[in-house]
Amino acid sequence: MLRKIFLLIICILLFGGCILQSQYLKDSSHALRSLLAQVQESHYTHNEDQTEKIYTKLYTQWEERANILISLLPHQQLDDIYLELAHLKCLLTGGDEAELSYSFEQLDYLFTHLTKTDMFSFGNIF
Amino acid sequence: MINIILKTALIYIILFLTMRIMGQKQAGQLQPYEIVITLLIAEVAATPMDNPGTPFIYGLVPSITLLLLYALINYVCLKSKTMRLFLCGKPSILIHNGKLLYDEIKKNGYSLNDLMEQLRMSGQTDISSIHYAVLETNGQLSVLPYASEAPLTPKQMKVHVSDPSFYSAVLLDGQFNTSGLANLNTDKDKLQKFIINLGYRSIREILLLTLSDNGEIFLQDKFGKTYTAQLKKGYFNA
Incomplete structure (x- = not known):
């Protein structure tokens, strides 16, 4: 009986974990993409101070979320984002516009x- | 490096718990689906250990999923005969009436060398004396000799034999063994007094003391001296 209860609890935890993880990844992706869009918009309106401020917000938000994301995703994926954020920062302070646009695209991707790695899909299973 | 050590320790604990939940079968007694799950668990659990960049849950979640799958298959096998046959296969008779059933042996991919080895292990090398040899679903060979070749039992000989006593270790390496004491409802004080009366200063001098439910006692002290006695049944009872 105890074994059955234990297995049931594991089942519930596993299922609950799936839902929570999926929700957290969706939230993170949405929040970070929204901030990135704001950085992009601010940059194209030539508001340097505002761009700097939003970028800092984006980076802080990312660092906060990365603490949890590190236990959910392969670390390589997080390293790529860290590097691209640093690259973007560099380009925002005076870089090639074409490269900057590419950096925005890459970060957006x-x-x-973040959600696609673990999304329930045919491609991810097979 | 500390992370790898911690990850490894955690994975070991999880694997250990998983195996405990799976039961106490030995490798040779596993059904095909159990072997597959055991191998897979060992493989997936090792992933985060091999690669420090892989989160712990990449080993934890597959292990737990496999455990749940195992419990589900076990349940299905218990409830459905068809599924049991499908997942575990059915036993095959390899020897009948002292004759090898070669077709069955071939069908099971069993070599004659393997068969002879298994027969030697079961102590039956004379094929003509075997009534049945059955290859069980877990790969073990059950050998049933003809009644005329089988050892006589006391019942067949109409001899009265008493059932074996249940022995429990009540003292282990100078300390009381709580579960052993509980098994036979033994009183600690009575036992301690008995040991002192035997000339020992304390129970710390005792290496092992076993008691049976029929009052048989075996004691070995740390100096190598042994003592056996038959006491009254329930002598140490609380």
Whole structure:
């Protein structure tokens, strides 16, 4: 009986964990993409101070979320985002516009990909 | 490096618990689906240990999933005969009436060398004396000799034999063994007094003391001296 209860608890925890993880990844992706869009918008309106402020917010938000994401995703994926954020910071302080645009695109893809790694899909299973 | 050590220790604990939940079967007694799950658990659990960049849950979740799958298959096998046959297979008779059933042996991919080895292990090398040899679903060979070749039992000989006593270790390495004491409802004080009366200064001098439910006692002290006696049944009872 105790074994059955234990297995049931494990089942519930596993199922609950799946839902929570999926929700957290979705939230993170959404929040980070939204901040990135704000950075992009602010940069194209040539508001340097505002851009700097939003970028800092984006980086802080990312660092906070990375503490949990590190236990959910392969560390390589997080390292890629850290590097791209540093690259973006560099480009924002005076870089090639084409490269900057590419960096925005890449970060957007990496943030979107946070949910895709573990998304329930045919491609992810097979 | 501390992370690897911690991860390894945690994975060991989880694997250990998983195996405990799976039961106490030995490797040779596992069914095919159990072997697959055991191998897989060992493999997936090792992933975070091998690669420091892989989160712990990448080993934990697959292990737990496999455990749940195991419990589910076990349940299905218990409830459905068809599923049991499908997942575990059915026993095959390899020897019948002292004759090898070669077709069955071939069908099971069993070599004659393996068969002879198993027969030697079961102590039956004379095939003509075997009534049945059954290859069980877990890979073990059950050998049933003809009644005329089987050892006689006391019942067949109409001899009265008493049932073996249940022995429990009540003192282990100078300390009381709580579960052993509880098994036979033994009183600690009575036992301690008995040991002092035997000339020992304390129970610390005793290496092992076993008691049976019929009052048989075996004692060995740390100096190598042994003592056996038959006491009254329930002598040390609380």
